[in-house]
Amino acid sequence: MATARLVIDGHPIEGEPGTSLLQAWVAAGLPLTENVGCMGQGVCGACRVLVRRPGERLAQTGLACETLVEDGLQVAFINLSRGSRPHPYDLHALGDSWDAIARIDELFPEAERCRHCGGCDSACPKGIQVQQMVNLAAVGQTYAAAELFDDCVQCNLCVAACPEHIDPAHLGQLVRRMTAAMTLRPSDLIMRLHELEAGEQPIDLDAPGARPPAPDAEDAR
Numbered sequence: 632m633a634t635a636r637l638v639i640d641g642h643p644i645e646g647e648p649g650t651s652l653l654q655a656w657v658a659a660g661l662p663l664t665e666n667v668g669c670m671g672q673g674v675c676g677a678c679r680v681l682v683r684r685p686g687e688r689l690a691q692t693g694l695a696c697e698t699l700v701e702d703g704l705q706v707a708f709i710n711l712s713r714g715s716r717p718h719p720y721d722l723h724a725l726g727d728s729w730d731a732i733a734r735i736d737e738l739f740p741e742a743e744r745c746r747h748c749g750g751c752d753s754a755c756p757k758g759i760q761v762q763q764m765v766n767l768a769a770v771g772q773t774y775a776a777a778e779l780f781d782d783c784v785q786c787n788l789c790v791a792a793c794p795e796h797i798d799p800a801h802l803g804q805l806v807r808r809m810t811a812a813m814t815l816r817p818s819d820l821i822m823r824l825h826e827l828e829a830g831e832q833p834i835d836l837d838a839p840g841a842r843p844p845a846p847d848a849e850d851a852r
């Protein structure tokens with residue numbers, strides 16, 4: 632297959648078919664000083680990009696580590712959108728689930744103003760039903776909202792897209808934290824921790840893979 636010619640952040644580059652935008656950028660010898668995170672695993676949301684395909688009027692959002700090179704692509708990295716304002720909270724002070732709706736409303740009063748434009752859904756590179764999450768959280772359906780948000784990588788593209796400044800990514804993070812904080816921890820985990828505490832199940836550091844690889848001489852210097 633022919634090499635793809637594309638432009639990333641104003642740099643004309645050539646990319647091998649089947650490689651990601653991030654790989655093509657690095658292969659072209661261009662420096663990665665921003666938009667760097669997990670380097671290709673699609674879990675950190677740092678390599679946000681706007682991508683426009685030939686003949687298409689509208690650009691689409693995506694992650695450079697998951698979007699493959701195509702001939703004629705125009706790509707621009709997007710800087711982090713920090714949200715409309717900080718939402719400080721103390722999880723331990725949130726009370727119990729009885730107060731969940733009131734707490735969400737206090738912290739994110741804008742959530743009730745969702746105008747159902749779908750901008751957040753279109754912007755999300757993970758295909759999350761962001762709008763539905765916002766609407767569920769606004770009426771206190773925290774478990775259902777948190778579940779929808781499981782695959783969020785905190786790229787904040789939905790934050791940048793929301794005309795009501797709801798900051799959906801931050802709201803999603805809150806409901807996930809709330810449900811984790813207000814739910815009994817998994818019993819297997821608790822039992823294991825108790826066993827470790829009592830010295831009944833010591834960690835065998837000689838087991839295969841239990842120790843990190845020893846640094847080689849070069850790294851140790």
Ligand code: SF4
Pocket residue numbers: 676754755756757758759761782783784785786787788789790799800803
């Ligand atoms: S929900 Fe928002 S922050 Fe999370 S992956 Fe989708 S666009 Fe990114």
Ligand code: SF4
Pocket residue numbers: 744745746747748749750751752761762765792793794795796797799
């Ligand atoms: S972008 Fe904002 S206003 Fe539009 S659907 Fe999403 S949360 Fe609602």
